[in-house]
Amino acid sequence: MLYHWLYPLQEQFAVFNVVKYITFRTFMSLFTALALTFVLAKPWIAFMQKKQFLQTLWEYVPQTHHASKGKTPTLGGILILFSVFISTLLWARWDNSFVWMMLGVGLFMGLIGFLDDYLKISKKDAHGLKARYKFPLQIFVCTLAGLVLYDGLGFDTHLSIPFFKQVLPDLGWFYIVFAVFVLAGTSNAVNLTDGLDGLATGPAVIAFLSYGVFAYITGNVKIAGYLQIPYIPNCAEISVVCGALAGSLLGFLWFNSHPAQIFMGDVGALGIGGMLGLVALLTKNELLLLVIGGVFVLETLSVITQVASFKLTGKRIFRMAPLHHHFELKGWPESKVIVRFWIISLVLALASLSTLKLR
Numbered sequence: 001m002l003y004h005w006l007y008p009l010q011e012q013f014a015v016f017n018v019v020k021y022i023t024f025r026t027f028m029s030l031f032t033a034l035a036l037t038f039v040l041a042k043p044w045i046a047f048m049q050k051k052q053f054l055q056t057l058w059e060y061v062p063q064t065h066h067a068s069k070g071k072t073p074t075l076g077g078i079l080i081l082f083s084v085f086i087s088t089l090l091w092a093r094w095d096n097s098f099v100w101m102m103l104g105v106g107l108f109m110g111l112i113g114f115l116d117d118y119l120k121i122s123k124k125d126a127h128g129l130k131a132r133y134k135f136p137l138q139i140f141v142c143t144l145a146g147l148v149l150y151d152g153l154g155f156d157t158h159l160s161i162p163f164f165k166q167v168l169p170d171l172g173w174f175y176i177v178f179a180v181f182v183l184a185g186t187s188n189a190v191n192l193t194d195g196l197d198g199l200a201t202g203p204a205v206i207a208f209l210s211y212g213v214f215a216y217i218t219g220n221v222k223i224a225g226y227l228q229i230p231y232i233p234n235c236a237e238i239s240v241v242c243g244a245l246a247g248s249l250l251g252f253l254w255f256n257s258h259p260a261q262i263f264m265g266d267v268g269a270l271g272i273g274g275m276l277g278l279v280a281l282l283t284k285n286e287l288l289l290l291v292i293g294g295v296f297v298l299e300t301l302s303v304i305t306q307v308a309s310f311k312l313t314g315k316r317i318f319r320m321a322p323l324h325h326h327f328e329l330k331g332w333p334e335s336k337v338i339v340r341f342w343i344i345s346l347v348l349a350l351a352s353l354s355t356l357k358l359r
């Protein structure tokens with residue numbers, strides 16, 4: 001919005017020329033979202049406590065210390081998404097379809113998560129929205145997003161494979177299925193990871209910072225050409241949204257860090273996960289998501305292999321899946337599991353960025 005208001009004034013006031021620059025608006029968006037979340041978090045936590053919107057625990061929580069977490073307010077995702085929306089609307093260009101897609105996916109995936117949280121809180125039952133309703137709803141939203149990309153925006157359906165510049169398989173209409181897989185997979189992966197204080201928030205900050213860089217260079221014809229990566233017009237504007245996400249999550253982490261004063265809830269995990277999947281699609285860096293979002297992938301793989309092993313052999317691979325429960329049950333203190341997962345996340349993100357010149 002500010003771009004559309006301030007840029008025309010640059011002829012009278014040269015200083016407003018600065019809003020032309022995506023890098024400037026990305027940083028402003030980051031700081032605005034950070035400040036919003038930071039300032040609003042305390043009143044939001046107090047409001048959640050007053051309304052008794054507290055986390056509902058599973059009846060068979062194995063770790064005794066998790067029992068105390070039942071007093072923690074949830075629905076922090078509403079705060080995160082609110083700050084992201086306000087900051088994006090302030091700093092991003094309104095004539096960019098990708099920006100609206102990001103907000104749309106965040107909103108609708110967040111709504112599904114909210115329904116889940118609402119049922120958990122109102123019925124005081126940790127199971128919330130039943131999987132037979134939750135997954136079809138997710139698939140519906142993700143299919144809509146896939147259709148908008150494929151049909152509405154005529155998005156390039158070629159798959160870009162890191163290190164293989166010449167290999168660009170065209171997925172054709174199958175791109176919609178691929179998009180659903182990436183979007184639904186990422187949102188559920190973030191959701192599974194969100195089981196310890198700041199465990200999903202930290203890696204999500206790192207992932208959005210990394211994708212902010214990827215979005216910027218993918219949408220810059222000169223840098224994309226120099227690095228020999230696919231150039232996607234209008235893609236750079238997504239870095240403003242990534243900035244808002246990174247800022248908002250960072251502000252939230254201040255309160256979600258151990259011992260957490262608030263959880264993001266499914267509204268946050270699904271909304272943020274959906275947006276992370278979408279930014280990977282829009283920057284044509286879907287395969288790199290396996291590395292940038294490595295912690296989310298590891299957590300998901302631990303669940304898949306645990307369930308498969310138990311069904312096929314009757315034996316468990318991990319003491320408990322997702323992976324963070326395994327380490328907790330091995331006796332690692334919660335903060336150690338969290339910080340070590342953050343370290344892994346940071347190293348993987350740096351490794352992803354280092355591939356840019358190699359490709």
Ligand code: 57M
Nearest residue numbers: 061066069192194195196197198263264265266269320321
């Ligand atoms: C939701 N929700 C957290 C909070 C957060 C298939 C199976 C692996 C599914 C999995 C599952 O349901 N995972 C998704 C995980 C919950 O946190 C809430 O949920 C939101 C995110 N969706 O924002 O609102 C609890 O996590 C803890 N927490 C923190 N700090 C945070 O910042 O400490 C969350 C955020 C909170 C709090 O205690 O209450 C959750 O873990 O429930 N199910 C499981 O993870 C279960 N695993 C399992 O059954 N494993 C089996 C099989 C099926 C693979 C096995 O290994 O044999 C375990 N979950 C829990 N206890 N809590 C079972 C034991």
